[in-house]
Amino acid sequence: MQQLNLLLTSLPDGILLGFVYGLAAMGLTLIWGVMNVINLSHGPIIALGMFGTFFLVSKAGLNPYFGLIPIAIVGLLLGILIYVVAVHRVINAPHLSSLLATFAVNMIIIGLGTAALTTSPYNVDFTAGSFKLGSTTLLGTRLIAGLVAMLFTGGLYLFLYRTRPGKYIRAVANNRSAAELMGIPSTRILALSFGLGTMLAAVSGALIATFFPFNILSGGGYELKSFVIGVLGGLGNPIGALFGGLILGILEGIIPAFLEASWVPVIEFALFVVILLVRPSGLFGAKQ
Amino acid sequence: MKRSLFNVFTVLVLFGMILSACAPAAEPTEAPAPAEPQATEAPSEEGPAATEAPVMEEKTITIGFTSSLTGAQEVSSKRQVAGFNLWMNQVNDAGGIKLSDGTVVKFAAHTYDDESSKERVQELYTRLITEDNADYLISPYSSGLAAAASIIAEQNGKIMITAGAAEDDAYKTGNTSLFQLYTPGSQYLLSTVDMLKTLDPEAKVAIVHENDKFSTSVMEGLKPYLESQGFEVVLEEGYATETNDFGPVINKLVESGATVLLGGGHYPDGSTFARQLYERKAGLKFVSLLVAPADSKFPELGDAALGISTSSQWELAATHTAEEAAALGKTWYGPTGEEFASAYEAASGDKPTYHVAGGYMTGLVLQKAIEDADSVDPEKVKAALEAMDIFTFYGGIKFDTSADAHGLQVGHQMVVAQWQKDDAGALVRKVIWPADVANAEPLYPIPAP
Numbered sequence: 013m014q015q016l017n018l019l020l021t022s023l024p025d026g027i028l029l030g031f032v033y034g035l036a037a038m039g040l041t042l043i044w045g046v047m048n049v050i051n052l053s054h055g056p057i058i059a060l061g062m063f064g065t066f067f068l069v070s071k072a073g074l075n076p077y078f079g080l081i082p083i084a085i086v087g088l089l090l091g092i093l094i095y096v097v098a099v100h101r102v103i104n105a106p107h108l109s110s111l112l113a114t115f116a117v118n119m120i121i122i123g124l125g126t127a128a129l130t131t132s133p134y135n136v137d138f139t140a141g142s143f144k145l146g147s148t149t150l151l152g153t154r155l156i157a158g159l160v161a162m163l164f165t166g167g168l169y170l171f172l173y174r175t176r177p178g179k180y181i182r183a184v185a186n187n188r189s190a191a192e193l194m195g196i197p198s199t200r201i202l203a204l205s206f207g208l209g210t211m212l213a214a215v216s217g218a219l220i221a222t223f224f225p226f227n228i229l230s231g232g233g234y235e236l237k238s239f240v241i242g243v244l245g246g247l248g249n250p251i252g253a254l255f256g257g258l259i260l261g262i263l264e265g266i267i268p269a270f271l272e273a274s275w276v277p278v279i280e281f282a283l284f285v286v287i288l289l290v291r292p293s294g295l296f297g298a299k300q
Numbered sequence: 301m302k303r304s305l306f307n308v309f310t311v312l313v314l315f316g317m318i319l320s321a322c323a324p325a326a327e328p329t330e331a332p333a334p335a336e337p338q339a340t341e342a343p344s345e346e347g348p349a350a351t352e353a354p355v356m357e358e359k360t361i362t363i364g365f366t367s368s369l370t371g372a373q374e375v376s377s378k379r380q381v382a383g384f385n386l387w388m389n390q391v392n393d394a395g396g397i398k399l400s401d402g403t404v405v406k407f408a409a410h411t412y413d414d415e416s417s418k419e420r421v422q423e424l425y426t427r428l429i430t431e432d433n434a435d436y437l438i439s440p441y442s443s444g445l446a447a448a449a450s451i452i453a454e455q456n457g458k459i460m461i462t463a464g465a466a467e468d469d470a471y472k473t474g475n476t477s478l479f480q481l482y483t484p485g486s487q488y489l490l491s492t493v494d495m496l497k498t499l500d501p502e503a504k505v506a507i508v509h510e511n512d513k514f515s516t517s518v519m520e521g522l523k524p525y526l527e528s529q530g531f532e533v534v535l536e537e538g539y540a541t542e543t544n545d546f547g548p549v550i551n552k553l554v555e556s557g558a559t560v561l562l563g564g565g566h567y568p569d570g571s572t573f574a575r576q577l578y579e580r581k582a583g584l585k586f587v588s589l590l591v592a593p594a595d596s597k598f599p600e601l602g603d604a605a606l607g608i609s610t611s612s613q614w615e616l617a618a619t620h621t622a623e624e625a626a627a628l629g630k631t632w633y634g635p636t637g638e639e640f641a642s643a644y645e646a647a648s649g650d651k652p653t654y655h656v657a658g659g660y661m662t663g664l665v666l667q668k669a670i671e672d673a674d675s676v677d678p679e680k681v682k683a684a685l686e687a688m689d690i691f692t693f694y695g696g697i698k699f700d701t702s703a704d705a706h707g708l709q710v711g712h713q714m715v716v717a718q719w720q721k722d723d724a725g726a727l728v729r730k731v732i733w734p735a736d737v738a739n740a741e742p743l744y745p746i747p748a749p
Contacts, residue, residue, distance in 0.1 A: 022548045026548075131370040132374055132597075135601070139579065225568065264545065264548070277540060
């Protein structure tokens with residue numbers, strides 16, 4: 013009975029966190045889905061989003077949720093820049109080339125970030141209150157983060173299915189050569205896709221910073237989670253990533269009810285291997 | 301093609317230059333010259349060799365160590381190094397240590413960034429010994445890293461003075477080259493339990509700690525002691541070092557009915573844990589966390605820091621004195637706590653924490669051993685360390701010399717400190733136990749958020 017109660021108290025937290033994880037993973041899986049590039053700079057960009065919130069709140073006195081707008085814009089532009097500088101020339105090369113190119117970007121950001129910001133933990137001095145839901149205490153920051161993540165997911169869905177650039181992205185993801193024959197400017201669409209993926213990573217980092225401490229290395233953990241979520245939801249399937257994120261968040265919420273908290277990563281990554289073995293296209297189907 | 305490559309290169313260089321320009325100046329790892337030089341004279345009965353010798357030979361001793369400029373141990377490691385640098389600058393500026401044969405011993409540090417990684421530690425300590433010819437070693441910060449370094453030190457027969465390495469096991473594996481300055485981990489929280497016994501003998505205790513060598517060794521010593529004192533342990537839980545989300549653990553804690561939490565690990569997880577306990581209104585009467593609350597960054601948590609306690613190796617408010625040494629019949633050595641603190645504040649602009657004091661003491665203990673040995677010969681210095689039984693501002697220093705636990709610290713006691721508010725409402729760390737050195741009453745229970 014006590015464990016059931018514990019499970020119920022931990023579930024809402026897990027769900028809210030899962031939405032944010034899903035948002036982060038969506039960025040990774042969008043890039044993979046459109047251009048078959050594993051973006052290893054995903055983690056540091058999440059960390060840059062965290063620092064974006066930190067500086068906008070602590071230096072500019074901005075509300076962190078208003079700060080999401082400039083962070084999203086900078087994230088989009090940074091992604092386009094990374095694509096143009098590091099990815100575009102290796103987009104048709106074997107996967108290892110793009111993997112190494114994004115790994116190089118990862119190392120550049122981490123190196124410069126460590127020099128400029130050290131690896132000491134940072135906290136965003138912001139609270140959105142808390143309230144009781146049954147016997148659990150829900151934090152306002154997590155609730156808002158969950159809602160914002162859902163909004164971004166909805167926005168991405170509408171963008172991909174209801175706008176011309178979104179349809180171009182889906183067309184390029186489906187068959188780049190055919191899309192080019194139809195007059196779709198594939199290079200610009202690839203750059204836009206990379207920018208969108210980076211924007212989602214930066215926004216998820218900005219949201220995470222409102223409730224967890226961070227440093228320039230913190231993105232690595234969320235990048236790994238994004239891989240697990242990507243595989244759970246189906247690589248290349250952005251909406252599947254949201255559900256993958258929810259599953260991971262719920263697992264993180266309920267595992268400590270039955271086992272020591274240190275078992276969480278063990279079970280997460282065991283699940284990763286099992287899904288790869290049993291259903292490599294993910295629970296919700298990978299990109300066709 | 302060539303033009304495009306050039307453009308790419310130009311953008312990368314410009315990007316790098318812009319970010320580099322945004323970087324603050326490098327952290328000062330070398331403390332500036334101290335305010336007051338320390339007494340470093342060799343024993344006077346040997347004669348004034350330093351002034352009478354026609355030619356004074358100067359000998360520079362290289363002290364090797366790694367520090368965590370990056371990674372999980374960065375905060376405390378930098379403080380430890382700052383303390384060591386303060387000592388080294390003081391002794392060098394005072395003219396070094398003068399031996400009876402006319403030799404003047406000065407010190408130089410050789411150091412690398414270990415990135416808080418055990419693999420890096422082993423590689424770098426090997427390099428320090430074999431390529432950089434370090435004469436003596438100081439441990440890296442944290443028990444895990446120090447244990448990794450101790451293997452290399454022992455293999456090469458190099459004396460290593462450890463600070464920030466409280467875990468007991470490294471001294472119980474037959475090592476003979478390690479000398480520990482911290483109170484061993486197994487005794488870390490015992491004084492906190494003694495205090496709880498007077499405050500609330502009916503308290504229900506939860507033990508929630510980082511799963512690392514140090515924290516685990518603390519908890520292994522804690523649980524039997526709690527039970528021997530009649531406390532009920534209602535929850536015992538470990539968490540991974542990189543844990544950010546303590547929500548599920550806090551839910552478990554609340555469900556267990558615990559009124560007191562003893563646990564934590566290091567700075568990053570401890571500060572996060574404290575913040576989330578506050579945000580989630582965990583409603584505990586008393587919280588003691590390892591390491592994090594002892595750091596001067598901790599009040600950045602604001603009201604979440606209020607009432608959080610820690611076991612501390614040293615606090616300025618309860619610094620040890622020459623009178624205390626005399627009462628105990630011990631030999632007093634080194635500066636007073638106030639002299640040490642003012643020199644550190646002058647050098648860094650910050651108040652010293654116990655990690656700074658620990659770093660300073662690594663040098664001071666080595667200095668005392670060299671003076672006692674009247675030599676820099678490692679065997680003589682080692683014998684001096686084994687015979688050492690002194691009292692300093694940091695407390696007693698005496699090493700176990702038995703084969704079972706060689707080098708384990710047996711002379712040093714800890715205090716319990718708690719973050720409270722002063723009359724102006726500012727957070728200050730007060731010493732609350734032992735009662736005879738306390739400068740404040742324990743805040744019990746902690747005010748509800």
